[in-house]
Amino acid sequence: IEFQQMKSFCEKPCIIASAKGIYLTDVYGKRYLDGLSGIYVANIGHGNEQVIEAIRKQQERAFFVAPLHAVADITIRYAKRLSEITPGPLNTLKLVSGGSEATETAIKFARQYHRQSGSPAKYKVLSLYKGYHGATLGALSATGLAGSRKSVFGPFLEGFLHLPPPTCFTCPYSLSYPSCDALCARMLDYLIVNEGPESVAAVMIEPIGNTGGIVTPPPQYLPIIRETCTKHNVILVFDEIITGMGRTGN
């Protein structure tokens, strides 16, 4: 992995031979409890028989349908079922292969939307320090982590700015909730106004931060962010790569 040194890994590599349920087994037969479920991608367990059977059946029917030319019937069924469980009117889907591709696609959507709806100068993307949005260069530009995950890969894309996060346990403004009146959320308006609302395309945040520390914002936070984005015609993108698909229990 690009942000870890291979040298120390190669001295004592962990090489997994198989996985079932919540356990991984290495090439020497040692068993590990997979406490992170992959990194959340195997949250219904490794080697799930229903998943294996569904993949096998589909491989027999059609291996790949190029989206340039057509769509697979199973993709339409999947999209329909997914839009039945997503909230409210969230029923326009673009299916991609991973988190970084998803966040970059969202950024492209936001810019395209503004181009096609009379605000072509909106291109900037605002996100949070400590936020993580992926490892590819666009997603990494939105990522707000310093250190090995980001620093050595710069320079990053132009037009990506960051705000202090709602880390109440170590408040960037040295204030306490609720007397702070959610200053960290209100600073979004300040940033947009001072960057020029005509230049800001999107705000991207994790509803609950993960990689930079588990950051659950105070109750006022997200409504203020929502209101501010609406006020300035800025697309609000929730990066739910970690929190989506029932992983918070909902």
Ligand SMILES: Cc1ncc(COP(=O)(O)O)c(C=O)c1O
């Ligand atoms: C919130 C968030 N967004 C995006 C990503 C990037 O996902 P991927 O590693 O699938 O590209 C991650 C990965 O952990 C993530 O935690």
